[in-house]
Amino acid sequence: MGDTAIFIPPIKSQGIKTKLVPWIQTLIPHNFSGRWIEPFMGTGVVGFNLARGSALMADTNPYVIAFYQAIADGEITGRDVRAYLIKEGDVLRVQGEAHYYAVRERFNSDHDPLDFLFLSRAGFNGMIRFNRKGDYNIPFCRKPDRFSQAYVTKITNQVNRLATILRSGDFEFKVQDYRVTLDQVVAGDFIYCDPPYAGRHTDYYGGWDETDEAKLNEKLMHTTAPFVYSTWLSTQFRDNELSEKYWGDLPRITQKHFYHIGGNLDNRHGVVEALIYSPDLTSQQLNVQLMSEMESIPTLF
Ligand SMILES: C[S@@+](CC[C@H](N)C(=O)[O-])C[C@H]1O[C@@H](n2cnc3c(N)ncnc32)[C@H](O)[C@@H]1O
Incomplete structure (x- = not known):
């Protein structure tokens, strides 16, 4: 380091x-x-x-592993993350918490890694928690403007940097x-x-x-x-x-x-x-x- x-x-x-x-x-x-x-x-x-x-x-937690594996495999890139967060962030700005809960419901049925990222970054206090049924159940952070341009850029940079780290080593992810x-x-x-x-x-x-x-x-x-x-x-x-x-x-x-x-x-x-x-x-x-x-x-x- x-x-x-x-x-x-x-x-x-x-x-x-x-x-x-x-x-x-x-x-x-x-x-x-x-x-x-x-x-x-x-x-x-x-x-x-x-x-x-x-x-x-x-x-x-299979979702954290799926997200990182997708970055390691190049299936999710910084560019994908940026486009996804801009799109979902725009809807969140207009619809507020209703959209957060719609994404949460969608995630609990489809388990899309990008929705997992959205919840991790727009959920209360950045917490990860699942109920007994295995559903993600963290409430909204209550900031409809969560995905500002600066925040989207910050997350995109984190994804890009992670992709570089993963390429430079031999990382095996396992659930x-x-x-x-x-x-x-x-x-x-x-x-x-x-x-x-x-x-x-x-x-x-x-x-x-x-x-x-x-x-x-x-x-x-x-x-x-x-x-x-x-x-x-x-x-x-x-x-x-x-x-x-x-x-x-x-x-x-x-x-x-x-x-x-x-x-x-x-x-x-x-x-x-x-x-x-x-x-x-x-x-x-x-x-x-x-x-x-x-x-x-x-x-x-
Ligand atoms: C304290 S957190 C780890 C935090 C991590 N060091 C970090 O800096 O983000 C504990 C982790 O253990 C995982 N976990 C819980 N039970 C487990 C088990 N039986 N085997 C493997 N992982 C488990 C949870 O999903 C959670 O991600």
């Missing part, structure tokens, strides 16, 4: 780890040249910035459970795991509870590659007992991170985030010390 600015992907999601990218980077061995394995890729911001060479990017992904790990790989935070926002696509946390721990403790695992340790209200129970013996670095919920400054919630890592990564400690002194930067979902 070097001095280059962090690449922000076109899909948004709660729990996006943009601000943690430089911090995660400190734990990657300097001589690492193997495959990047990301079983919970979400928006992909971590792997798109840090993978070098080849990567296996997986998630159980699969993290256990299948972790079974595909071989020595020389590097794993970054960012599961839904148990007890906090878990409803991205499927849930996450203590059984999942225990299974993930079991898998990671028996894998042949070094891993970094993202979790939270505490908020002003409570501690994460699961992280102590399952990951208490492993080395970690921590950082207080502020999230604005709903864009309201009075709604700043501090969360102590942790990167827990396999003991074979401890040689990076010097680097880590420096980075953990970094001031944490507020993030907007």
